[in-house]
């Protein structure tokens with residue numbers, strides 16, 4: 001089962017090695033992280049990142065191993081933005097020459113970069129960004145400026161205190177004309193003493209939700225006051241400005257400017273499956289240990305995991321963790337395929353890549369955030385403790401519903417793609433890729449229920465057809481209602497709640513389809529495929545509230561712990577007294593409690609000043 005989850009024996013081996021490397025290194029301890037002040041936590045993050053780099057160099061780690069090291073350290077910090085966004089942005093939007101110059105320094109960590117797109121006034125609406133980059137032909141420079149308060153760059157990770165450079169997105173103005181948003185490389189801080197360069201005001205935007213969590217990341221604010229950069233620091237793969245100031249657009253779609261976001265969205269689907277699997281691992285293992293209430297005859301108490309209500313709340317999340325893992329593996333293939341096609345100037349699959357990355361990022365992160373919160377409740381009071389690992393897991397992963405694109409905004413992008421497809425089908429064009437099912441419109445719009453017997457509900461072909469019919473009917477219904485509106489734009493706006501639902505149905509069809517396709521592969525291990533088939537059934541049927549679920553839950557229960565052990569997480573990475581592999585929950589909870597600084601003294605600070613006088617006064621009053 002480990003191989004099915006990890007993807008290959010090699011992946012299992014590398015993951016185990018990196019997880020143990022982190023778990024065995026005291027510098028990477030994280031059990032006291034939620035007890036640190038914001039400044040202590042930030043400094044701890046700098047220490048960990050520097051140590052991780054040192055170990056990477058000492059051990060000659062590969063890029064795959066170094067990424068896993070960063071992942072198992074599990075502490076958001078500037079390195080994430082450097083590797084996950086700054087480097088990909090230069091790769092995707094820089095010329096060969098610019099890549100050579102800047103990536104050489106970035107790979108050697110001679111500079112630390114971030115991705116500065118969002119502003120105080122605009123995040124979702126990229127075309128509404130206000131920062132300006134005005135070309136000055138007299139000096140062959142761009143003048144980078146924040147013309148308004150709302151144009152302040154706001155949120156970029158690492159911007160506050162660590163990044164020395166950034167890819168800054170700004171309105172390109174030359175010869176008096178505004179050509180819209182383009183990317184520029186800017187140095188922000190001195191490489192000698194780390195002080196901000198002239199004209200740059202920069203700092204952290206302040207504390208964020210949850211203790212520990214994303215507070216390890218210095219999300220920053222930056223204002224630019226007519227800062228000059230050389231013309232060759234405009235990322236010029238997609239468009240150029242000549243020495244004379246002429247704007248020249250390359251023969252590539254302007255949406256490639258958004259390429260970095262598409263890349264990160266596809267990685268986030270894998271992150272969501274990982275975060276969800278961690279929460280499910282904790283809740284399932286704890287549910288097998290925790291006993292509450294026994295038979296009336298005074299028999300042994302019952303494992304809470306045996307309660308049908310616990311199973312009906314928890315097992316869909318177990319199934320979703322596997323479903324998101326498999327669709328994330330497919331999405332990584334799709335992204336790679338589209339990127340290869342782009343190299344040969346084949347842009348035909350760009351819309352599909354945008355719709356799939358946007359839709360899957362949205363659906364998986366929303367489901368994961370909701371599931372982690374529910375896993376906290378599934379663990380009762382102890383799920384609320386930081387030592388359970390669940391509050392921090394929730395706090396770190398909740399923003400994934402917003403960063404890299406607000407989930408509703410992204411679903412509306414999917415809806416736009418679906419409406420275009422429906423109109424193309426109406427004009428006789430055969431859809432391909434993830435919308436191919438829409439070409440079967442006659443059959444799917446009229447087909448009676450393809451599932452008549454209870455057993456049909458476990459027939460993958462029948463389930464797939466049910467999800468195709470559901471998605472198609474919702475999309476066609478929206479298209480028909482939009483066509484009745486005074487204009488396409490008004491109709492789209494009026495129908496946007498329904499369009500979001502139709503987009504979710506389409507994305508859930510993709511997830512179900514990829515789970516079914518995964519089960520058609522050779523899957524190693526005795527009985528593994530059968531278990532995955534049950535999880536596929538649970539994932540699909542829980543989305544349409546089917547009465548077969550109870551039987552499936554009962555069939556999965558005996559293997560539930562084995563299914564979460566297959567995630568192969570160390571206790572260090574799981575970071576949970578409830579989810580420990582050895583199940584020694586109560587002694588772990590008790591031990592963790594005493595680490596809290598509040599327990600450093602038996603009589604608490606503040607007693608003499610505030611509690612003792614009060615108690616004495618009340619005692620005196622009671623004797624009057």
Ligand SMILES: CCCCC/C=C\C/C=C\C/C=C\C/C=C\C/C=C\C=C\C(=O)SCCNC(=O)CCNC(=O)[C@H](O)C(C)(C)COP(=O)(O)OP(=O)(O)OC[C@H]1O[C@@H](n2cnc3c(N)ncnc32)[C@H](O)[C@@H]1OP(=O)(O)O
Nearest residue numbers: 071075076080123124125126127255258261354403404405
């Ligand atoms: C982080 C640490 C965690 C610790 C754990 C450790 C390790 C974990 C491993 C790695 C970390 C993983 C993840 C962490 C990474 C990120 C988190 C941290 C940082 C976050 C960074 C950010 O948030 S960066 C900023 C993100 N911002 C956005 O996403 C903005 C969203 N808005 C947009 O994308 C656009 O504004 C828009 C798409 C909504 C609208 O764009 P617009 O230009 O207005 O276009 P239209 O809507 O008019 O459409 C025009 C046509 O273009 C098509 N299109 C739009 N977008 C794209 C695209 N991206 N690709 C291709 N095509 C696109 C659109 O479909 C239209 O086409 P048609 O005209 O044919 O319909």
Ligand SMILES: Cc1cc2nc3c(=O)[nH]c(=O)nc-3n(C[C@H](O)[C@H](O)[C@H](O)COP(=O)(O)OP(=O)(O)OC[C@H]3O[C@@H](n4cnc5c(N)ncnc54)[C@H](O)[C@@H]3O)c2cc1C
Nearest residue numbers: 115117118122123124155156157399402403404405406408
């Ligand atoms: C932890 C974290 C890290 C981040 N890191 C970075 C970073 O490194 N670099 C960077 O550039 N940015 C970063 N961001 C910013 C992030 O990308 C934006 O917050 C995100 O794109 C959402 O944009 P917004 O904040 O403007 O939300 P808004 O768009 O203002 O959303 C507010 C509400 O308006 C709704 N809404 C907006 N437009 C529409 C519409 N057309 N139709 C219907 N509803 C709509 C949304 O659904 C939402 O409910 C980060 C954010 C977070 C939380």
